[in-house]
Amino acid sequence: MQTRKEILTDELVAYLLEHGLSDLSLRPLADALGTSARLLIYHFESKEGLLTEVLDSMQTRLRMSFGGMIERRAGQSGRPLKLFWDWAIADENYPYLKLLYELQILAVQNPAAYGHYLQRNTSNWSELIATALPEAERTPAMVTLLGAVFDGLFLELMSTGDRKRTTQAVQQFIRLVDEARDARLAVQKKTAKASNTRRG
């Protein structure tokens, strides 16, 4: 059975997903849930406690969704960046990621107020995606670049809502990486041949 607090938490998650967390205020929040600010403080001790619990709840929800996606695609590897992108912009995950980006950015502006929420969210996407890179390409610069591409495109999506163009940009990036890899391999082959010729 769900305790009153759990029910409240679910409602709070829904509210936060819709309204974001930068202007969160107890009274309007309580009104929207049909209750009073007093009750929220009663159950969560403080506004900060409320945020902590609600964000934690969101994070577990998101982790489960991510785990499910990984499991489903277990065998078929390839284009992990695209897989991850598609997962991130799916209707059921997008609002959560959007909120986490809001959090990340609020923390940059105001680490004192928001920093410690972020530390609980160990969800460092770039590291996650990085494991998908072939080891030869997993340099710090490449990992940073990969993370930045994801962040930059997701923020662009948040600003403009243009799923199509941002997704094409993801694919453009993948193509770029592939073509560059091919080019490198071709050079290696040629060098090898030349070296053989010289030796032979």
Next chain:
Amino acid sequence: MQTRKEILTDELVAYLLEHGLSDLSLRPLADALGTSARLLIYHFESKEGLLTEVLDSMQTRLRMSFGGMIERRAGQSGRPLKLFWDWAIADENYPYLKLLYELQILAVQNPAAYGHYLQRNTSNWSELIATALPEAERTPAMVTLLGAVFDGLFLELMSTGDRKRTTQAVQQFIRLVDEARDARLAVQKKTAKASNTRRG
């Protein structure tokens, strides 16, 4: 001669660059400048008016710096992305760009409050950098990607302060684009030769 308002504006710019604009409040601001909230309202009509004028002033300052950079490098083209990046992270420009990114992100969260400041800032970087792409590569996907790389890396720089790693990521991206271009050209050449052979 500088009017009192212009002097104030300069001081306000300095204050904003240091404190960001998300928790801007008139009284602490006035205290920091050694004056009163009353005076700020007197000169700028309202908090919103103040922000508008100060952000405008910052924008013109930034545009001049950008123009100067372009002029200095007029002849020597090549790696415009790297040029732009180096300009953006230079000590004298970085705080301005940081603030504009703060603004951009506040606007995503709260368009009602911050959206119209952004509209005055027509500084759409991606369009600017895009003009540096060879026309053949100036597809919407590539332009979006380029902008996202810049945004993502700049935000990473804002979060971590790691100039070195983010700059290496910029160079990694440039290398990627170059290698991919070479690969495409190589394929074209081969196709052309094959086609000649067939014809000949």
Next chain:
DNA sequence: CGTTACATGTAACACTCGTTACATGTCAAC
């Protein structure tokens, strides 16, 4: 010297904020 425009400070207003004191309701257990 008086007037007039600009500049500035003090104190208040009306509001919102997170939080709390106090009262009351509900409902199961003894």
Next chain:
DNA sequence: GTTGACATGTAACGAGTGTTACATGTAACG
């Protein structure tokens, strides 16, 4: 039926917000 834990509402407190009313200073001009 009374006790006691949980749940909830109303109203207030103290602090902070942007803004304004009112008074005062400064300095140039007639």
